[in-house]
Amino acid sequence: EIVLTQSPGTLSLSPGERATLSCRASQRVSSTYLAWYQQKPGQAPRLLIYGASSRATGIPDRFTGSGSGTDFTLTISRLEPEDFAVYYCQQYANSPWTFGQGTKVEIK
Amino acid sequence: EVQLLESGGGLVQPGGSLRLSCAASGFIFSSYAMSWVRQAPGKGLQWVSGITGSAGSSYYIDSVKGRFTISRDNSKNTLYLQMNSLRAEDTALYYCARDLRGNYVEDAFDIWGQGTMVTVSS
Numbered sequence: 001e002i003v004l005t006q007s008p009g010t011l012s013l014s015p016g017e018r019a020t021l022s023c024r025a026s027q028r029v030s031s032t033y034l035a036w037y038q039q040k041p042g043q044a045p046r047l048l049i050y051g052a053s054s055r056a057t058g059i060p061d062r063f064t065g066s067g068s069g070t071d072f073t074l075t076i077s078r079l080e081p082e083d084f085a086v087y088y089c090q091q092y093a094n095s096p097w098t099f100g101q102g103t104k105v106e107i108k
Numbered sequence: 109e110v111q112l113l114e115s116g117g118g119l120v121q122p123g124g125s126l127r128l129s130c131a132a133s134g135f136i137f138s139s140y141a142m143s144w145v146r147q148a149p150g151k152g153l154q155w156v157s158g159i160t161g162s163a164g165s166s167y168y169i170d171s172v173k174g175r176f177t178i179s180r181d182n183s184k185n186t187l188y189l190q191m192n193s194l195r196a197e198d199t200a201l202y203y204c205a206r207d208l209r210g211n212y213v214e215d216a217f218d219i220w221g222q223g224t225m226v227t228v229s230s
Binding site: 033035037039043044045046047050051056057088090092093095096097098099100101102 | 167208218222223
């Protein structure tokens, strides 16, 4: 099973600041099979990025995914008030598909 | 509008059974692989099971193999999860989710339902 470790656990930032979230895999993951999700309290997860760097439909371009191998990054260029949430990475290269434990982006 | 609506959750005693349903609308259901993903209270996401569009293949996380069965009825646009021998650690909000690209099991999930809560407790 591929274990995904996200860091930091919590990111305290102000609106307008840049957020950099990390996802490290326990073994190599093809970039084709790495996704990022956003989840707000009481809501289902929302797909942001698939294939490591492709934005899902309707996702603003302030969200950027990058990385390869075992290290992947989600960058939010300028935080908007609606971006404060929990973010999860997911690999779907090897079954079972696994998620990271999440990074909470909170308002400083 | 593309939509998934789960039902069937509830309170069940350890060792009991439940069947979850996920009604799909707004897309060609049979063309998409589907999955169940759960989230224990206050915890992260865990993929549980997936099934191809034709129901020809299904996949499970080790901890539910032999206890849970995923199935689908494409004539009713409905996904199911039969859960037997339930344990306290199965307590979670269960989401159904649609694969992004269609019938590729190895895929991200682009459409999610709102979830149905399963509580296993005596």
